[in-house]
Amino acid sequence: MPTQPHGIPALVGELTPDAILDALDPEQREVAAQPLGPMCVLAGAGTGKTRAITHRIAYGVRSAAYQPQRVLAVTFTARAAGEMRTRLRALGAGGVQARTFHAAALRQLHYFWPQAVGGAAPEVMAHKAAAVAQAAASLRLDLARDRTAIRDLAAEIEWAKVSMLTPETYAAGARAARREPPGLDATAMARVLDAYEQVKTGRGAIDFEDVLLLTVGILQDHDEIARAVRSQYRHFVVDEYQDVNALQQRLLDLWVGERHDLCVVGDPAQTIYSFTGASPRHLLEFPQNHPKAQVVRLVRNYRSTPQVVELANLVVRGPSGSMRSNAVVLQAHSEAGPTPALTSHSDDPAEAAAVAAEVAERVKAGVPPSQMAILFRTNGQSEAFESALAERDVPYLVRGGERFFARTEVREAVLLLRGAARSDDGSKPMPELVRDVLLGAGWTREAPSSGGAQRERWESLAALATLSDDLVAVTPEARLPDFIRELDERASAQHAPSVEGVTLASLHAAKGLEWDVVFLAGVSDGYLPITMAETPEAIEEERRLLYVGVTRARRELRLSWAGARTPGARATRRPSRFLDGAASVLGEGARSQPKSKSSVGGRRGGKPARPVLPAYCRGCGTELTTAGQRKVGRCDDCPPTYSEATFEKLREWRLAVAREASVPAYVVFTDATLTAIAEREPSSEGELAQVSGVGARKLALYGADVLALLGGSPVEDVLEKRSATTESDE
Incomplete structure (x- = not known):
């Protein structure tokens, strides 16, 4: 178990300022002993950041630097806020407010609304789904029964609002962020956003993002209210600062005002929520924005064994061996444990069965189920492990289920x-x-x-x-x-107690938690990184996600992957590329591309070998092995994700054009290229040119026809126009 230099007295009354500091290691003590002024704490996983900041607050209270009611500690989850309150109470600082951004803003909104606007504050909608569905219906988008589409639209609306974009500025903001709305173009998404705001207005309700937006508006427009808030709260601590979005940062700036009693804590290597608008920029730029800020690095990991810490450092470094910018190099301070192991399986059901069997063995050996977790990249992977555990009568809990x-x-x-x-x-x-x-x-x-x-x-x-x-x-x-x-x-x-049972959770849901034994499942390319991660920035975030998973383990870490999705299918998957640099710990089987004689030294036949990057199915994540599969981005087992009507329309047009030119149909476009066009549905020549198989010549010959067909023109009209153009050219 993790150990700290000193324990703390059992009774709150015995806690002197010196006793509070004596319970900390040198870096934690540096955080706590200077409670006034700006401070940036770069805290690696398992380094006791919550301990450091709660002792900082308690030291400030006990040394009379703080009045407890003048301190606001902000974090991102109700569970974390509840844990912080419990610790502060045990340290004799129970009067300190520890809340989430939303909880703190909602409290202020209710208190100041009568003064700023009049009457009672609007009711906050518990969920967006119904309002989003109504907004979509008003635009004649038939999504009422498509829960996934509604959820995706709701997530995009949340991103737009925390990025402080309006329906008028959304399209430009989405393009600047290189963000693709779910199933719509940016202009259509802006209309959905506008319709959603009208639905809320009609209901006289607000959503959770409005809580922050309205609080920001009140503080900006009413100086007397801003002064009242700054008089109430004089000292601020923000945990998980790498996850702050633009809207939360704006609210924090208004809370703090011109003062500098602000301590922020975060880990750039655990930035995994950029898709929600979170950005580590605020954490990394804090010293520049606060020139007198002290920067403290917490590097002593008390959570995990040296073996787990070694693997975590290798994962975050990557194959180049160089540490990512501002990432903390962890130093292990726990007892040694078993070496992390990587196992491969023939298919997903076999992997689930093997993991469940290992869990059952540990339960039989006396390991409490609540001290074990099975973590995976997507929620869809959970079902196989639920079934496998149920077959062995092992109790489990799915994190994210009923509260x-x-x-x-x-x-x-x-x-x-x-x-x-x-x-x-x-x-x-x-x-x-x-x-x-x-x-x-x-x-x-x-x-x-x-x-x-x-x-x-x-x-x-x-x-x-x-x-x-x-x-x-x-x-x-x-x-x-x-x-x-x-x-x-x-x-x-929503600060729930621990319940006995093996935890099943996605890697995102597991952040902030820890277990004695962790099984990281599905660690293969296509899951980690997920297929949709295409840019270098997105792939690096996937690397950080694996790092978060590794650092959840206190003592034992087991990684696994499966070669195929279903029994009997061809094994086309490979281990995650993020494990390439960890072969020294996990063995040569961890390499995504096994070493071969021809690749030694990076040369083949005297010339530098050109790497062939693997491509993966957008549906199931298996590696694509044929040129046709790579072109459409889908394996042969997964159903098509395009409109059959669109594909048939393109085929009908292609056949007519081929007959007119007296050439085989594939000379116009191959089936794979037609499939790729139908799946991507490009709306401009630039987008069409990005489709594999559409070169400059074919773009000039057929581009106008294809775009017209995708735009809704009947095949006959397109062919008639084509014939007229040909006759005119002659």
Whole structure:
């Protein structure tokens, strides 16, 4: 387990400023011991950043540099904010506000709306889907039943708003960001954005991005309100600063004003949310924007074994061996453990079965399921592991599923506990009283032998019992009413307790979490990097995503990949290219392109070898092996993703043109080129020229025809116009 130089006294009353600093390593102490002025903390994974900033706040409070009610600590998830509040309370700084950006802004919005606008603030929509669907329908876009399309449009709307783009500026902003709207061109997406805003106005509601936008507007337009906020909060700490977007940065600037008591903490190597508008630019440019800022690097990793830390450093370096700009080189400070291992499997079901078998072995050996996780790149990979674990009666939890405090058994138990709190006379220890109430709710002291829903229900109630133990450990005098207040606070912040079960999560959902044993599944090109990552920037973000996955493991890390998607299919996948630089740890099987005699020294036949970069199916991620597959970007097993009507239209036109010229049809365009055109649906000559098989000559001969067909013109009209043009030329 990770160790720090010194422990902290058990009782809050014993915490002197010196005792708070004594609990830290030299770099953490440097962060905490200077609570005033601007500071930028570059904190590597597992280096105790939360410990450093909570001790900084506690030291500031205990040394009278801060008044606790004048401090605002901001983070990105309700879970992280809840954890920070718990730590601050244990350090005697319970009066400090620790909130997410949205929670802090919403509180201010409700408080100042009557003064700035009048009346009560608008209701915040819980979800965008219905409003987005209504907006699409108003534009005659038939997406009502396409949940995926609605979700993609909602995500694009969120990106536009956090980038502070309006319907009028969206198209230019999207082009500048090289962003392609989902299934629409930029102009059409701008119309959807405008229609969505009209739907919200008609409903008298706002969304979560509006909470930030409206708060920004009020603070910009009302100097007296801005002064009131800056008088309330004088010191700021922002965690996960690499994930700040333009809108959040603007709000933070308005909160801080002309002062400089701002501490930001982040890790450039963990920037994995750029698709939401997040940018590490604010973190990396902080020293330039605050010239007097101190920069502290936290490099001592207390989470993972030296073996895991070594692999993490190799992954983030890449095959060149040079550390990425501003990435922190981790130094391991935990006991040694097993060497990370990479295994290959014939297909996805075989991989899932093998991973589930290893998990079951560890459970049998006494490893708690809650201390293990299976991580993967896409949510669609989860189902195979769910089935494989269920077959072995291993309890599991899918992160991102139903929220803990929304579960029926939890709500019923809290209701019973609330009733029992009225008659708590202190005659029994509080955890014992909690267990008595849970027994009345159908809980048992021994876990059920079966899995499934019954086991999941038991685990939820058991988590409440464990939570009562945790509260008494921090506050020995706590009684049942105190426990109810703790539950209410956690429910409000969605700060759920740990529940027994193997965690299944995407790599994005796993950020900020850690386990003793981590299985990283599907570590093959096509998943990592994902096929859609085409630019160098997008591929580097995929590398950082793998780095996040590796650094979730405390003691044991197992990586795996499968050669094919289905049993019996041809094995066309290769290990992720991000493992090339880690062959010294994982073995030669980690290389995406095995070494061969002809490639030694990078030469073949006396000339430099020209690398052939692998191409991958957009549908399933398998490597494409034929020229035709590469041209359309899809393997033979995956269904086409283009309109059959469009493809047939192009084929009909091609046949007519070929007959007129007395040449075979493939001379005009091959089937693979027609498929690629139908899938991409280019709308300009420039876009058409990007399709493989459309050279300058064919663009000049057939470009106008193809674009007209894709624009909706009937085949007969296009052929008639072509014939008229030919006669005119003659």
